[in-house]
Amino acid sequence: MKERLLNRIREKREQHGLTQAELAHRIGVSRKTVNTIENLVFSPSALLAIKLAKELGSTVEELFWIDDDVSPRPG
Amino acid sequence: MPITIADRAERLAKRRATLAVVMGTLLIVTQAQRMDHSVTAGPASWIITGVVLVAFVLWASGLFRNGALRGILNDESSDLNRRRSMMIGFWNMHATAVVCYALTFLKDYGPRDAIQIIMTVGISSAFISFGVSERVSARS
Numbered sequence: 247m248k249e250r251l252l253n254r255i256r257e258k259r260e261q262h263g264l265t266q267a268e269l270a271h272r273i274g275v276s277r278k279t280v281n282t283i284e285n286l287v288f289s290p291s292a293l294l295a296i297k298l299a300k301e302l303g304s305t306v307e308e309l310f311w312i313d314d315d316v317s318p319r320p321g
Numbered sequence: 322m323p324i325t326i327a328d329r330a331e332r333l334a335k336r337r338a339t340l341a342v343v344m345g346t347l348l349i350v351t352q353a354q355r356m357d358h359s360v361t362a363g364p365a366s367w368i369i370t371g372v373v374l375v376a377f378v379l380w381a382s383g384l385f386r387n388g389a390l391r392g393i394l395n396d397e398s399s400d401l402n403r404r405r406s407m408m409i410g411f412w413n414m415h416a417t418a419v420v421c422y423a424l425t426f427l428k429d430y431g432p433r434d435a436i437q438i439i440m441t442v443g444i445s446s447a448f449i450s451f452g453v454s455e456r457v458s459a460r461s
Binding site for chain 2: 267270271274275276277278279281282283287288290291294
């Protein structure tokens with residue numbers, strides 16, 4: 247079974263009223279990187295995941311989860 | 322409104338992606354012309370091609386830019402695209418080498434031609450795939 251890392255970055259970003267470019271600027275990456283993470287094209291490193299969580303005022307576990315039959319979705 | 326480092330990085334990344342595709346395509350076209358032996362390609366043309374390619378790679382890596390801009394330009398997603406493209410170029414070189422070997426049974430050609438074909442396919446495919454994947458990543 248193939249596991250996928252899902253996230254709720256877009257939802258949290260919109261809650262904070264941030265654009266992709268603004269969030270990217272705050273964590274020191276390009277808008278393209280935020281875009282690819284939101285569209286599940288790219289899985290960020292632990293470093294970037296922690297930066298995102300910190301910037302969006304949540305935890306890494308709230309932002310990211312593994313999509314399989316075992317792992318329950320948080321929140 | 323002043324242009325921020327992020328704006329500059331985004332513009333440069335777009336330009337880099339487009340240029341990568343253009344460079345890859347140009348390399349294929351110029352090398353194909355050189356395969357036509359009626360056009361003599363001396364060492365000078367090889368040196369020019371090499372210098373242009375190296376200059377592009379150095380410019381694309383953001384070597385001449387400040388640290389912050391270079392950091393954004395070469396962030397995680399760009400790094401992933403670069404690694405994938407290099408892998409595509411590497412495997413394409415292998416596949417082309419196998420094709421070149423098979424062709425020796427059908428056609429007589431020298432090692433210089435074979436090296437030219439293998440290098441052209443490898444470098445061009447890496448450049449083109451990098452450019453395309455960067456453009457696709459930037460699309461909302």
